[in-house]
Amino acid sequence: MARVLVVEDDQDIRTLLEVRLRAAGHRVVGAGSGEAALEIVAERGAPELVVLDVSMPGRSGLEVLAQMRTDPACAAMPAIFLSGRVQPEDIAAGQALGATYLTKPVVLSALLTAIDRSLAARVGAAGGW
Incomplete structure (x- = not known):
């Protein structure tokens, strides 16, 4: 399956996502902040x-x-946003970055479906991990 980076500041939600994604066969790394996520990608x-x-x-x-x-290696990387913010401008901002936008509380089956669809549509391969 895929190498997935989960960036979520809420430890409980991050752990739940990591466990569920691993159970689906993905290799998962979690980050508790944006800065930590950028460090993981750099390393x-x-x-x-x-x-x-x-x-x-x-x-x-x-x-x-x-x-x-x-980063050219991340330019076409599929991304999924999870958010409690459901204003049209928030959703549009996420979509402008080429990401799928799901609202919280997220239905885990919907997240897994979005991941599968994003990966199927992905062009090229990412490096690392």
């Missing part, structure tokens, strides 16, 4: 897919993905 290379919370202390998920997109 290990681009994941095949990233799942990001939008609202986090420090850098938002939108800012983190925008920064990742400046």
Whole structure:
């Protein structure tokens, strides 16, 4: 399956996502902040897919993905945002970065479906991990 980076500041939610994604066969690394996520990518290379919370202390998920997109290895990487923010402008901002936008509380089967669809549509391969 895929190498997935989960970026979520809430430890309980991050652990739940990691466990569920591993059970689905993915190799998962979790990060508790945007800064930690960027460090992981710098050290290990681009994941095949990233799942990001939008609202986090420090850098938002939108800012983190925008920064990742400046790296050619992450430019076409599939991304999925998870957020309690459901305003049209928030969703549009996520979609403008080429990401799928799911609202919290997330239905885990919907997340797995979004991951499968994103990976199936992916062009090229990411390096690292």
